[in-house]
Amino acid sequence: MDHFSRLEQSDLEITTLGRCTIKSPLALSSTPGDHVGDFVHDDARMIFEPRFRASGQVNPLSLEHAGPRERIYFDPAQTKAAIVTCGGLCPGINNVIRTAVFELAYNYGVPEVLGIRFGFEGLNPAAGRSPIRLTPELVEDIHHKGGTILGTSRGPQDPKHTVDFLLSQGVNILLAVGGDGTQRGARAIAEEALRRKAPLAVVGVPKTIDNDVKFCFTTFGFATAVGEAETVIDRAHVEAKAVYNGVGLVKLMGREAGFIAASATLASGEANFCLIPELPLELEGPHGFLMKLRRRLAAREHAVVVVAEGAGQNLLQQEANRGADASGNRRLGDIGYYLKERIESFFKAQNTPVNVKYFDPSYYIRSLPAAAVDSLLCERFARAAVHAAMAGKTDMLVGLWHNHLVHVPLTASTGVKRRLNPESELWTSVLALTGQEKW
Amino acid sequence: MDHFSRLEQSDLEITTLGRCTIKSPLALSSTPGDHVGDFVHDDARMIFEPRFRASGQVNPLSLEHAGPRERIYFDPAQTKAAIVTCGGLCPGINNVIRTAVFELAYNYGVPEVLGIRFGFEGLNPAAGRSPIRLTPELVEDIHHKGGTILGTSRGPQDPKHTVDFLLSQGVNILLAVGGDGTQRGARAIAEEALRRKAPLAVVGVPKTIDNDVKFCFTTFGFATAVGEAETVIDRAHVEAKAVYNGVGLVKLMGREAGFIAASATLASGEANFCLIPELPLELEGPHGFLMKLRRRLAAREHAVVVVAEGAGQNLLQQEANRGADASGNRRLGDIGYYLKERIESFFKAQNTPVNVKYFDPSYYIRSLPAAAVDSLLCERFARAAVHAAMAGKTDMLVGLWHNHLVHVPLTASTGVKRRLNPESELWTSVLALTGQEKW
Amino acid sequence: MDHFSRLEQSDLEITTLGRCTIKSPLALSSTPGDHVGDFVHDDARMIFEPRFRASGQVNPLSLEHAGPRERIYFDPAQTKAAIVTCGGLCPGINNVIRTAVFELAYNYGVPEVLGIRFGFEGLNPAAGRSPIRLTPELVEDIHHKGGTILGTSRGPQDPKHTVDFLLSQGVNILLAVGGDGTQRGARAIAEEALRRKAPLAVVGVPKTIDNDVKFCFTTFGFATAVGEAETVIDRAHVEAKAVYNGVGLVKLMGREAGFIAASATLASGEANFCLIPELPLELEGPHGFLMKLRRRLAAREHAVVVVAEGAGQNLLQQEANRGADASGNRRLGDIGYYLKERIESFFKAQNTPVNVKYFDPSYYIRSLPAAAVDSLLCERFARAAVHAAMAGKTDMLVGLWHNHLVHVPLTASTGVKRRLNPESELWTSVLALTGQEKW
C-alpha cells in the first residue's frame, strides 16, 4: 500500500456539476428496514485501509461510496448519454454497455443513449464515424458476445474537439470504458467541460484485463482471463509431459503487473515457474532461471513456465543496448520468444535435449465473453457509473474497494498503475506452490 | 449488517492452545521492503465494517487477520494433521485438500497428513472406515476433479469418541471442511479437546455452495456454481423462447439464502423473475406472482423464472397445514415442482396455453471442478487454515472479509447463516434488471 | 439391417414435379479434373448395403445420391421458399435455417424465403401466427444459438388447409425440419400438392436427437447430445463416488432407440450399467438388475447407471396393469423416477445404505447450440435439401448413408424408426466396456 503513502483526503474528493435538486425516479427509499432497496447517502464513506495493528491506529483516509442517490442533478427526460469503449478487448465490455443502457432507459427514463464508434476516434467528427443509437432492443443479446459492439481504437483525441462534438450532439453524460490511457483522456474531456461550465458529466468505468487500475481490487474481465489462462497452462502441462524434457512456455498478459500470471499459476497448480514484471529476471548464473530450469528438468523431466509479457524487460533492454539487429528489435517486445530462444540455446550448448512448446494466448483471452463473476462486476460498475453521472458527478472513476463500489477522482486514479506487491500473500502463495525459489 | 448489531469485540477473540515458541520454517520475513514475503503480525486486525457516514463514526469492531505467523505452536517434525470433508459436494474441495497437504508437507515439513473417509463418520471407528495417508503424490492431480477424494457424509458424531480417536491416532491438527453443521461439529470437537487440554487444534474451512456462512463474503465454489447456474438459465431461456408461452423454470440452490439465485439472475441477464427465501412468495391476487407472470406472457410470449430452493416455504407450509396427502408432502420439500404445478393449473383454468420446462441442476453444479477464481479461493483458505493451526489457534474458522482472510471464533460464526439483505445493492440490482416488480 | 429385408428398389425411387429444364446458376461443372466443383449426376447412386460375404453377393439395392444438379426445375427468380421447424428442440436447427437461407438467397438467387412460426401451427392461418421474412442479415448470427428462431410446436395440421395457405402465399418449396411425425406431416402435404399438380416441392430434413430416423446413419444434434450426456454421466460418477454406496442414475433421451444412452456410455467410460429400449429390463431375480447392482456396490461401493427414457416400458406397463393410482400413472412415463424408487426400496429392504443421485438432463441437452461436427452436418443437410427442392424433387427426405447424402422417399423413411441392433458392434462394445452382464 506504500504507493498510497502520500495520499491526502483532499485528493479523494469528488467534483460535481452542481446541486442535486431533482428527485430520483428509482423505486428506492432512504429508510432501512422498510423492505425497499436503499438509496446511498451522499456522505457515505468507505475506509481506505481496513487493516491495522492492534497496537496502532486505523488510517482515517476514506473514499466516497457509490450508489443511487435520492436527489440527482440531471432531469432524466432532458438528458442524453453517450458511451465510448477504448483500448484492447476485455471480456465484459458488452455487458457494461447493455446494463448502462438498460439502467438509463428503463430505470431513469433517459430517452436517448448514443454509442460512440471505434473509441475516442468516434468523438472526432473528422474521422467520419457517426454514433449509433443504443436502444434496449439493440443491446438485448449482446452480453453473451465477446468484444464490443461499438468497436474500439487506441489513442486520444483533442479534448476541445471532443467537447465541441459532445455539446453539439446535446450529450450530458459520457461514460468512458477503458484503461489508464482512456481515463487520462476522459479526465482531459471532463476538465475541458468543467472549464466551459458545460453540463457534461464524465464518468470512467475501468477496463483493464491486467487488473492494474488503482482503487480497483478487481476489474471486470480479470476472472475470465485467469480462467482461460489456467486452461492454457493446463494444456501446456499436457504438452510438456508428453515428451522427454518438455517445457511448456506460456506468455500471459500483464505489461506492468503480474496479477494474471500469478493468479493463473495458482489456479492451475501446474506451473513450476512464474515470472512477473515486478521482479527482475536473471537468466544466467548458478541461481539464474536457466540453471533452475535445468535442475527441475533433471529431477522431473518436464516443466511449465509462465511469463507475464512485461517480465524480463531488463534483459530485453540489455539486448537492445548490445546493438541487436532488426530481428533482435522485434524480439525486444516479446519476452516469450526471447525466453524460448534462450532456453533452447542454453540446453543445446549443454547437449541436453529440450522440447519447448510456446503458447501466446492473448487474443484468445481478450475476445472471450464474460464469465459469470465478471458479468456481475460489469452489472455493478455500469449501474454505479450511471448513478454517479445522474448525480452530476464528473472527472471520476468507479472503483471497487473491499467489495464495495466507490467514487475516485480521475486525478487520483490515473497515471500510476497498481502492481503486485512481492511481499504480499498473493506472491508468497505463488512461491509456496511452485517452489520456484528452491531449485 | 443488522444481524451483527449485538456483536461485541470479545465475541471475536481467538482461542489458542498456548504460547508460540517455535520459529516458523517458512522462508518469510517480518520486514516490509526487503523483497521477502511477509509474516503477518499476530496483532494485525481488520476493521469489521469499513463503511461509515461522514457525519458519524467508524465502528471499532475488528477481526484477527489470518496468515503465516513468525512463531508457531507446533513443532512441524512432531506434528500430525488430518483433513475431513463433510456435507454436500461443492466445487473446490479437492483443491483445499491438495493445497493443505502441499503446505503442510512441502512448506512446514509436517511428516504425515491423514485423510478421513466419508466425513465425520470416518472419525468414528465403529463405522470401520480407516483414514488414508495423504501424500503430495497422491493429491497431485486431484484439483482438476469435482467431488472429494475423501468422500463425505452428513451428520455429526459424538465428540468424545472423535477426540478419543484423533488422540489415539496422534493427530494434532484437524482441518474440517464443511458448512454450518460441520462447523458446529468442529466446535464440539474443539471444545472437548480444550476441556481435556489436549494438543489438538481444530480449524474450520467454510464450505457452502449457498455462500451463507457469516464472516465470509465469498466461499469457494460459489463462483463456479453461479457460472453453471447462469448457463442453465440461458438454456431455459432458449427452451422458453422456442415455444408459444414457454416458461423456463429453474430451481437453484439456496435453502436459506438467495445469493446463487440472485447472482445467477444478474449474470445471465435472461431471467424475468427471481424468487428467494428472504422474501415471502405470494402467488395469488392481482399483484401475486401468477398474475405478474400472466401479464409478462401476454406482453412477451415467454418468461424465465428462477427460484431458490428455500423460497416459498410459506406456501408449502400452508399446503401442509391444509392436510396435504403423501404426494403433497413430497412436494413440500420442492418449491420447483410446486410452482410448476401451480403455474400449469392457473393457466389451464384460464384456458391459456402455457409450456413449462423445469430445470433442477443441483447435482450438475455441486459435482463440478472448481473454476479458476474458486481455485484461488481454495488456495487461500487452505493455506490460511494451515497457518492458523500451526500457530495453535483452535475452535475457529477461516473467514474472508473485504478480500482479506480473517480468523473467526466458531462460537461467533456458527448457528446463524448469512442472508441476502433485500435492501442491498445486490437485490436492488436484481429488481432493476428483471423489472419483476413492475408487471 | 433386417428391418429393410422387404425393401424393394421401387420403394426407393424419388418423385419429381417435372422435367428439369433450367440451367443451375451455381458455379460448378460436370467435368471431373477441371478444378471446378462438380454437379452430381441425376443417376448417381449409392449402394444401400456395402457389406457382403466373399462367399455371397452384393445386395443390389441403391439410393439416389444427393447434391446440386446441373439442370433444375424451378426458375430461382420466380421461386419462393419456406422453412418450418417442428417437434422438440435439437442442437443445430438454427444452423439448418441459416445455411438454407444463404444457399437459396446467395447462391441460387431465390428472392424470398419465409420462416413459418411455431411449427405446422404457423401453416394454419386460423392460429394467427404469420410467417416472417428470412433474410441473410436476419439469420447471420443465429447458428451460435440453441433452439429455433422460428419457434416450434408438436402435432400436424390438415394438409388441405396447409397447401391452400402455401399456395396462397406463392410458396414453391417447403423445407420441413423435424422427426418422424413431422415427416409424416410433410408427406401428407407433398401428396396433397401432387394431387393438385401444384408446383410445390416438399423436402424433409430429419431432426431427431435420438438418431432414430431410417436411412440416416447420424442426424444433426446427436453428437452434441452425446457430448453433453457424457458430461452428465461424468458428473454422476463424481457424485456416486463421493458418498458410501452412491448410485449416480442418469436418464437420457431415447424413446424407442438407445443410441444416445449407448454412445454416451461408451464416450464416458464411467457407466456400469446401460439400459436401453431395445432390450427388456428385468429388475427382480438373481440375474435381475437389482441383484447385479447389489453385487457391484458390494465390490466397488459406487455405481453409475444410464437409462434411456424408453427403457423398461415392460415394467411400467405391469405397474399400470396392477392398477396404479394417479401417482403411479405419472411415474409410468418416467423410468428414471421408477428406477430410483425401486433401487431405494430394494436396498432399504436389505438394510443396506444407498444414496441415489438422479439426473434428468433432457432440456439441458436439447437447448444447446450445435457442436462443430453437428454444424457440419447441418450445413450438408441444408444444402442438399435446397438442391433437391430446386430440382423439383418432392415427397422426400435427405438422408445420410455411408457419409454421403442421399434422397429417400418419405413413404420409405417414415413410420418405422431406426433402432439399435443388440447384436451389433455398438452394443457389444457397451457390454465389453461396462461388463454389466457379468455381475
Add this chain to the structure above:
Amino acid sequence: MDHFSRLEQSDLEITTLGRCTIKSPLALSSTPGDHVGDFVHDDARMIFEPRFRASGQVNPLSLEHAGPRERIYFDPAQTKAAIVTCGGLCPGINNVIRTAVFELAYNYGVPEVLGIRFGFEGLNPAAGRSPIRLTPELVEDIHHKGGTILGTSRGPQDPKHTVDFLLSQGVNILLAVGGDGTQRGARAIAEEALRRKAPLAVVGVPKTIDNDVKFCFTTFGFATAVGEAETVIDRAHVEAKAVYNGVGLVKLMGREAGFIAASATLASGEANFCLIPELPLELEGPHGFLMKLRRRLAAREHAVVVVAEGAGQNLLQQEANRGADASGNRRLGDIGYYLKERIESFFKAQNTPVNVKYFDPSYYIRSLPAAAVDSLLCERFARAAVHAAMAGKTDMLVGLWHNHLVHVPLTASTGVKRRLNPESELWTSVLALTGQEKW
C-alpha cells in the same frame, strides 16, 4: 477417388501369422437373431466405393471387415501385448490406450500389457527408457486427459533392434498408434518379424489430427480439433469486428491436407477466406488474395482468414529461391507469419489502415482431451485393433470406411496421404459459404 485408380484387389489382402485354431473367449455368437452380439466372419467384406452411376457398374474392389473373430490365433493366457504411441499429440490417444488395455485384460484375459515410453525410442534399449506395465487400474482415469501417458517422440528406430527387443520381452502383439511415419515404421517391424517367422503381430491404429490417412474417412481427434478450431475462428471474428479494418488470421493444422481448415470454416460460419494446401495460393494481381481481401474490407470493414499450415508453399518456395536470409528461412515454414506480413505491407503501401490479429492454436488443440465423438472412435479403433491382433493379423492398419471398421495392409495405407478433393462436396460447400471466389 482417383488416387485409388490403380488399386487392385490383391493390394488389399491381409497377412496373417497362421491359422486361427483357438476359440475366442469373448461372449459372442455367430448366429444372428439370438440376441447375442455377433462375431464377424473372416470373409466379411466392405465395398470400397459404394457410389456408382445407374448407367454404369459397381466397382468390385472390397476391404476386409474388422471385428471379433470366433477363432483366434493367440492363446490369450500365453500372450503379451505392447502399445506404443508416436508423433505429435492428438486428442484421444489415452482413450485408445485405456480401451486396448481393458479389452486385452478384461475381455480376452491377456495377462500382461506393456506401455512403451516416448514412442519408438522406447523400443530401443540404448535409449534407456524401460516399458511400464499397463494395468486396468493404472489406465482407469486416463481417458479424460489430453496427451499420452506413455509419452511420444518422432522418428523411426532400426527394425532389427526393435524386433530383437520385443522378442526378448516376450511380446506377441504390438499396437502402434501414430500417423503415416509411424505406420511406415510399424510396417518395417512387421516385415522384419515376418521374415523371422516370429509370432509377433503388428497392428497400426491411425493417429493423425490432419485426418489425412488413406482408408480412414475420419481419424480420432479430428472432430475435437475442428471443434476447438471453430472456437478460435469465432474469437478471431470477435477481434476482427472490434476494430476498423480488422483482420483475424487463423493458422490451422494441415501440412498436406486442408480438412481441418475446411471443416472448421464450415462449422464456424464466420470465415471469409479459407486457404488450403491442395490449391495454389496467389497473392498478387487483380484476382489474387490481397485484392480480394481489399474488396472485402472495403465492403464490410473486417475479415476472417483461415489458412492451413501447408497452404501457400509455392509462395514460400519462391521466397526461398529469391535468397531469403535466416529470418526469411525461419518464416519459410510458417505461412501464417508470412501472410500477416504480406497483408500488412500491402495495405501499408495503399495507405489503408489494417489491423491483423494472428492466431496459431496448434498446441492448444493437440493437447485437448477427446470430445465425445472422438472417444467413441477411439473405443472402436482400439477394440478392432485388439481383435485383429488376437486373430494373428499383422502388417495392417485399422481403417474406417463408410462408418465400418476395416483391415488395410500397411503396404496400401502408407506412403501417400489422403487429400481434400477441390471438386468435392466439402470444398464446394466452403466456397458456397465463404463466397471467397466472388470478391
